[in-house]
Amino acid sequence: MTNEQLIAHLTSAYPDANVKQGNQYPEITVSHDKAHALMVHLKSDASLAFDYLVCESGVDYPAFIQVVYHLESTMHRHFIVVKTNTENRETATLETVSDIWPTAEFHECEIYDLLGVTFNNHPGLRRYFLDDTWGHPLRKDFKDDIHVVER
């Protein structure tokens, strides 16, 4: 599907999600409680068939943490960006998508480690890079006087 068709299809299929054309790709923004169900549909819907999770990244915003999923369909070769926000920054929690795309298991561990987003139902959430004495360094309010030297 082209981007326009994709947007049209998504708008009709998911009325409660915010679908728009981003800078490059169609973007869906969806609330955190509906995200998992939406993404199950994105994969299982034969006309969409987003079976390849390209990238999963977290972005720290002042009020929430946004998790961004870049999805591609290896069958139809269309590309989409799904965004979902956590409720707040303090107890940032989301539903895991590792049951949909196994690769998410590892990307989510990374996000948990560096941004402090806890993923529910994750098979083995652990810190990949840092040990427990660290905070979550990719958060904007992260301060580390020992390791980071401001100049």
Added chain:
Amino acid sequence: MAAIIEKIITTDEIKTDEYLVNIGPQHPSTHGVLRLLTKLEGEIVHNVEPHIGYIHSGIEKMTEALSYPQIVHLTDRMDYLSAHMNNEAVCLCVENALQVEVPERVKYIRTIFDELQRLASHQLWWCASGMDLGALTAFFYGLRDREDILDIFEETCGARLTLNYSVPGGVMFDIHPNFQKNVKAFITKFRKKLPEYDKLLTDNIIFQNRTKGIGILSKEDAIAYGVTGPSGRASGFSCDVRKHHPYSAYPYIKFDEKMGTEGDSFTRWKLRMDEMWESMNIIEQLIDNIPEGDFAVKMKGVIKLPEGEFYQRVETARGEFGVYIVSDGKKNPYRVKFRSPGFSNLFTINHIAKGWKIADLVAIMATFDLVIPDIDR
């Protein structure tokens, strides 16, 4: 006596315990500082749990304090064997965001460099994998031929490994006057050397027994685990970014996306060998046709990206590399995420290596071509 043995066998009194072995962080076959917490029974691998982060350098955090040209030079340090592709990814992302059209000459130069870098990376992979499998001579032959490419790099951009050749808007220097001549000489030479690689290892019966049918990754799993690059294509997952989302000069040229079907170690190996031939074909199509023109467009002194999010994918030697830039309109990005191919590729190892022997685990890791800074970032 027979009764006792019978009893022991039937009552499971002989028990072999699983035991844990730390392969790494300092181990010859992990190619860096990677720890594989391996559960073994005898020689059989039961579980592999990769532990990473030993050389995590916080590049994503560092980029938040740097301007865009400065970010480019940091990406050299992630996948140092695909340095130019990483540079290019950031540059393309910035250029796309600013809607800058780079000159044709830049596109050609970048693509030639991409392929040279891919050749160099695959050569290093070939020799290091050979060493993992015990063929030490392969290591030196691979490095010997890689040296020629590094000399070409050094002549044009002054560095051998951390090139930092791409800059937003073009390339840092124009190509050296000898560049085309040297590249052509290298291709002629390497076309003779590459069959030797096959004779030394690929056709070798010991090598084939070590790799054929070992560590099979199905196409479905490759897609689900996001295994890209030669490793993914060996499983039949068509994931070549150069083909599906062409960038730079890739739209202008004809090349095949090499595909495998088996998904075993040998297919992954053979696929990379084929890719080397294909890279040489690509370079030969481009090297004589580099158009005249500027080697960079004039960019502003301080590059500021418009507000928004930008994603750029390129194909490195290891797979799909993605740059995700969130900009808030300032000269520093708000957030940069690098989607590194090694990260996704590494974590399939548990899935693949289960049930094989330690020696096979080493062979599987070798054919996945892991670069640890790429994983740790």
Added chain:
Amino acid sequence: MAFEKYDFTPITQSIHQGLIENVSPLLTTIIEWTIIGVLYLLFIAVFGLFLVYAERKVCAAFQQRLGPMRVGPWGIIQTIADFIKLLMKELITPKSVDKFLYNLAPFIVIIVPFLTISVIPFAPGLQSLDFDIGVFFVTAVSSVGVIGVLLAGWASNNKYSLIGGMRSGAQIVSYELSVGMSLITMVILAGTMQVSEIVELQRGGWFLFKGHLPALIAFTIFVIAGTAETNRGPFDLAEAESELTAGFHTEYSGIKFAFFFLAEYINLFIVSAMATIVFLGGWMPFHFGDWAAFNNVMDFIPGLVWFFLKVFGIIFLIMWFKWTFPRLRIDQILTLEWKYLLPINLFNILLMATMVLLGWHW
């Protein structure tokens, strides 16, 4: 024959006579034993160091490098410097090893080459033990080494070492069979197990040529199995660098490590020497049919030189294997032995026996 003038028997006999006329027989024996012991010790140390140097140079040449070049001209005293370094290094004993066995293992490993080297005839008259079961003695004694390797692997209290030791055990136990059987094939041809006699029988032509096809098969198998028995690449599973870091000698340092290292190279020499003796006529010069002039020229080269030329030829072959082939996997090593080498070997023994019975050999 001309080369008889290089016979060492008169020298050894005169020493023996001189001693026995002047001192008591007991003292004579003691003095002779000491001399022989010191000579072997020196030989093993010097030859081991030389082999290490040769290996480094040979592998460098295969890999288009120069190898050691810094210490001495062309790096010739590099290995001596390395040996001094190893001597001066601290002997680290890890905390939870089985101390007795840990310390015993390197000695068991180094004893083997000392025992086996005693039956090797370097030149006419230059052999210290001439059993009538010489070939059998070599095969029997060389299998003691595996005990040392197993002990080292087990006592180190290191999982890598244990895997390495166990691999080595499985490997040597299997390949012993092939080594023994290919020797048996040749013993059938020779009709004796006495090493000096085997060499003497090859006066008219080396067994490799005398026994043609079966001897060639036996030779190939012997070289392959010998490589495996000395734990060298492509069969270096016990110390597979990329899998087990250093295998059974991971935890050893200093001179104990040097023992393992030295034993490997002396074992290499012994395998090559046995191949030379049994297949290539030991110190016998190379003769070609009726070419009298050619044969006379060959006879002028001393037996000692002939022996070492052949030994180096086979050592080079084994090094060539190591620096060309990738390593096998443990199950493939066992498959190679039990599914390929052993059946071929059994068939070969039958072939050889038939041939000897019917007199088809030269």
Added chain:
Amino acid sequence: MKSFFNYIAEIFSGIWTLLTGMKITAKYFFTPWRNVTQQYPENRDTLVMYERFRGEVIMPHNENNEHKCTGCGLCENACPNGSIEIISKSIVNEEGKKKRIIDQHIYHLGMCTFCNLCVRACPSDAIVMGQKFEHAHWDRSTFTKVLNQPGSKIMEGIKE
């Protein structure tokens, strides 16, 4: 019977592949003049680096001990690692005007990643990349260099 012939064929094809491999290594063994090793410290005299080689940042001075650096600080801004520090001073020139010129161009070689961004940023081509690569030293403090030579002046005609 067929499997028996397969067994034999397998052995011979296997040995053949091994022999082809050995042929390759033997080819290089017996052609030692093709060796690629360079005897590094000995060949130092003949060793020429490529002209674009990025070894260190240097500031060329002419025979009158003059350089081109105006002390504008663009290289300091461009440097990703903070390996360049510009210390400027103000002087009063002949016309009685106050003017800021370079006092010390400090370059921390130990922190430099040789990315060439400072050289690109320099508007007056005052700094270039040098070819020297033998930087190893016993004392870390020697890695902090002052690029402008003592008593050096800015060249005539360099725009501020």
